[in-house]
Amino acid sequence: MTPNSDTPGTCTPEPLRDYRLRKLLVRRQALADAAVEHLCHDLPGADVLWQSLHRVEERLRQEYPAVWAQSNAGWVAADAARLHPAGRPASKSCRLCRQWHVSDVEVRPAS
Numbered sequence: 001m002t003p004n005s006d007t008p009g010t011c012t013p014e015p016l017r018d019y020r021l022r023k024l025l026v027r028r029q030a031l032a033d034a035a036v037e038h039l040c041h042d043l044p045g046a047d048v049l050w051q052s053l054h055r056v057e058e059r060l061r062q063e064y065p066a067v068w069a070q071s072n073a074g075w076v077a078a079d080a081a082r083l084h085p086a087g088r089p090a091s092k093s094c095r096l097c098r099q100w101h102v103s104d105v106e107v108r109p110a111s
Ligand SMILES: [Zn+2]
Pocket: 037, 040, 041, 084, 089, 090, 094, 095, 096, 097, 098
């Protein structure tokens, strides 16, 4: 516990806080990627990934409300934009589609 570490009103950068924010954002992105892909391909564990994603977003909302407010709508839109039916591959945005597409191609000689 460091009661004096938080000094409201000062605009000095807080490297540790920035670092934590960056880590949370990276984690959020990784979880969102995986959650969207799992959901689209009906893979087990999708619900666990969404729960983890929501937990990370909730932490961002509590600890970095300004960042959350600025980013939340964009996250929702970006995640929704990448949803696709398993039968309609989205190899640009989905790693699973890309993987399966690549292995399809590899069956045939490249040139
Ligand atoms: Zn896909």
